[in-house]
Amino acid sequence: MKKNYIILMTGLLLFSTLSCGNKNKTADEQMKKKTVEAPDFDADSAYQYVKAQVDFGPRVPNTQEHVACGNYLAAQLASFGAQVTNQYADLTAYDGTLLKARNIIGSYKPETKKRIALFAHWDTRPWADNDPNEKNHHTPILGANDGASGVGVLLEIARLIQQQAPELGIDLIFLDAEDYGSPQFYAGEHKEEHWCLGAQYWARSPHVPNYNARFGILLDMVGGKNATFYREDYSEKYAKEINTKVFKKANALGYGRYFINEKGSGATDDHLFINRIAKIPTIDIIPYQTEAELSSFGDTWHTINDNMDHIDRNTLKAVGQTVIEVIYNEQ
Secondary structure, eight states, rough: OOHHHHHHHHHHHHHHHHHHHHHHHHHHHHHHHTTTOOOOHHHHHHHHHHHHHHOOOOOOOTSSSEEEEEEHHHHHHHHHTTTEEEEEEEOOTTTTEEEEEEEEEESSTTTSSSSEEEEEEEEOSSSSOOOOGGGTTSSSSOOIIIIIIIIHHHHHHHHHOOOOOOOEEEEEEESSSSSOOOOOTOOOOOOOGGOOHHHHHHHHSSSSTTTSSSSEEESSOOTTTTEEEEHHHHHHHHHHHHHOOOOOOOOHHTTTEEEEEEEEEOOOSSSIIIIIIIIIOOOEEEEEOSSSOOOTTOOTTTSSTSEEEGHHHHHHHHHHHHHHHHTTOOO
């Protein structure tokens, strides 16, 4: 009996040790998942990527500047280790103009089915039709904020991904022909589908057949001084959980002065068509001002003043670090 008792106690002790070890292992794994250390987003680096685009001049489809900047963006993604896909398409603008458009996609871990899509448009508006001076209404804009800022943030994210890859696959998607929508001075019918032509094309014909992502985040005008981002209306409709995730993370990081956790207005932007057509729940991080003289998107929106003088590294940091923390902590 004594011998059996000893064996029994030994067995119980061994089982207890193994169980305790398994519990500790599980706890360690859970703790590891909860404390993913994301890279530090470098706002100075992102600022330089914004400036590099602006240095080409306005990036309007069918211009040499547009072609040159597109080549630069594709080369940058490749240099950061992404698998680059160039999606060329002839797209018809609101007035029948045929646009030689180019969506540029940089993919990381392309074989991974669990994916996150990050979007920004890289073209610029052919007209400063919201400029307070009517003489400027037919002048192309530089688009430092409206176009280059979102792409600049994504290029910095690409640089960081090359150094430290997140668990999920990431697609950085630079969409074209977003800003060729009918100008304010156009006398014809203004339609929603006049905008975001590259996004509409990609949503119907993605760079990978049957492409899908867990969710998407669109960055548009994310470099302005004193920018405030509210929970955009279409984002709430189609991807409320993602909106909550992003705003919660931003506020936890101390960026509550930028990310106002209140509902804003809706924006006809690339994410609208990605949600409707591709059915990928996608939010739009886009500025919103409740009291604005020229536009709720900011005073430089679609004006000749959308230049580097109005780009703020602090805003780039707030947006970039928030997105980085979200994608690196997605399991």
